[in-house]
Amino acid sequence: MFEWKGFAKFWLWFCLIVNILVLILGVVGLFGVIALGAEGLGILILSLVAEVGMITGLAILLFMKKKLGFYIVAAMGVINIVLNAMSGQLVKGIASAIISLVILFFAIKSNWNEME
Numbered sequence: 001m002f003e004w005k006g007f008a009k010f011w012l013w014f015c016l017i018v019n020i021l022v023l024i025l026g027v028v029g030l031f032g033v034i035a036l037g038a039e040g041l042g043i044l045i046l047s048l049v050a051e052v053g054m055i056t057g058l059a060i061l062l063f064m065k066k067k068l069g070f071y072i073v074a075a076m077g078v079i080n081i082v083l084n085a086m087s088g089q090l091v092k093g094i095a096s097a098i099i100s101l102v103i104l105f106f107a108i109k110s111n112w113n114e115m116e
Contacts, residue, residue: 001065001114002065002111002114004062004065004108004111007107008107008108008110008111011103011104011107012058012061012062012104012107012108013062015058015100015104016055016058016059016062019051019054019055019058020055022051023048023051023052023055026044026047026048026051027048029044030044030045030048040087043083043086043087046079046083047080047083050076050079050080050083051076053072053075053076053079054072054073054076054077054080056069056072057069057070057071057072057073057075057076058073060072061073061108064116065111065114065115065116066115066116067112067115067116070104070105070108073101073104074101077097077098077100077101078097080093080096080097081093081094081097
């Protein structure tokens with residue numbers, strides 16, 4: 001089995017750490033939304049579920065080296081686009097999902113055939 005090297009290793013770890021931080025901040029925000037009774041609770045909960053899915057996909061890709069992880073990350077990107085559109089930030093959602101997915105693909109493409 002191969003090992004991630006160079007930019008692929010950096011990018012996978014970077015994405016995993018950033019998404020874990022986003023999840024933590026989202027959970028803190030969830031408690032604030034519940035305490036203040038603000039709107040958007042449903043979208044926030046769905047965003048947190050998608051964030052857990054993103055972290056799972058990245059972990060599968062990073063540690064198990066399976067293509068399934070990339071497909072999960074791509075699916076969560078689509079879900080995030082929909083959630084951003086529901087909250088009125090469609091352009092931001094599309095841009096962030098596509099840019100991060102393209103960078104991820106180019107980072108791992110040299111090892112694509114070696115993955116299960």
